[in-house]
Amino acid sequence: MFDLAPYLAPLIVLLAILASAIRVLPEYQRGVVFFLGRFQGVKGPGLIFILPGIQQMVRVDLRVVALDIPAQDVISKDNVTVRVNAVLYYRVVDPERAIIQVENFAEATSQLAQTTLRSVLGKHDLDEMLSERDKLNSDIQEILDAQTDEWGIKVANVEIKHVDLNESMVRAIARQAEAERERRAKVIHAEGELQASEKLVEAARVMSSEPGAMQLRYLQTLADMSTDNTSTIIFPLPIDLINSLVKGAKNP
Known part of the structure; x- marks a missing residue:
């Protein structure tokens, strides 16, 4: 009678390796694959195979992300201090650059959005902040989109939500x-x-x-x-x- 006991342990190890090699990516995700540390390609969606220990994969979500920009203290052109917060809509259009060109594209986009918001609004008077939001949104969006392009990020829209004033200014x-x-x-x-x-x-x-x-x-x-x-x-x-x-x- 054939004895399977000597082959049972190797068989379990082989099945475990095969299970760890299988990846399933949904339609809205892509996998950036590295072979021994070098970029190999972008795979997905669907069923893909990764060699454990030799290949590594980083998942990237391609859906639009709504990023809340924390309230920023802005000094307007006419020396009025206000607190402004906004929301940024962006998505990854190039998974390769989003992973390779920047360490954490989400955090980098957030920090860049905060500094750009302060820089752009600081060039305008308070009246313009309150009455010309559409123009300011467009200016911020164009600047962010140009700077994040090398990261494979597309900034779709920027919306200023609140411009808070102190009581004396009100x-x-x-x-x-x-x-x-x-x-x-x-x-x-x-x-x-x-x-x-x-x-x-x-x-x-x-x-x-x-x-x-x-x-x-x-x-x-x-x-x-x-x-x-x-x-x-x-x-x-x-x-x-x-x-x-x-x-x-x-x-x-």
Whole structure:
């Protein structure tokens, strides 16, 4: 009878080696394979085989990563200190460079994003930080994408989430907004006065050229006064009589 006992231990070792040699990579992952320390290639997805002790494999995720940029203290161009945080969206497009060119591409991208955020925002005024976020997001994204390209990283988007101000600056902005509203109200009031004066001048010009218009206005004024609850008695005088009296006074 054939005895399997002498072969049992080697068989178990062989099965263990085969099991450790088998790797299964999902669709969103790639394996960067090294042969005795030298880069051999990028494998996956699916079933791949790695020789234990001779080949090494580093898994790389190709999905988009949402990286939260911690709040940064930024001094704006007009010397205002604010705290700004943002979120960065990136993905690996070249697994070989992401593993070989940088030690930890995720940590390196995070540190670069923090310094770039402070550098870009420090070149702008506070008003621009609050009102031109789309432009600032685009500027930061372009700078990061250019610098991470050699790492095989693609920066898809950058979004500034919050710009936090201290209490004194919030009160100063509120006073500024109130002053701006008062200025607009005064401008609107002045424009209304100007338009009203122009209309009055035009009405006076028409009445001076048409004597009958002045008479109608005189009668309308009397009618308006008669509707009020007043004890004043009004005796209307013809305009012609008034003009005659005025001319007589000038030419005695």
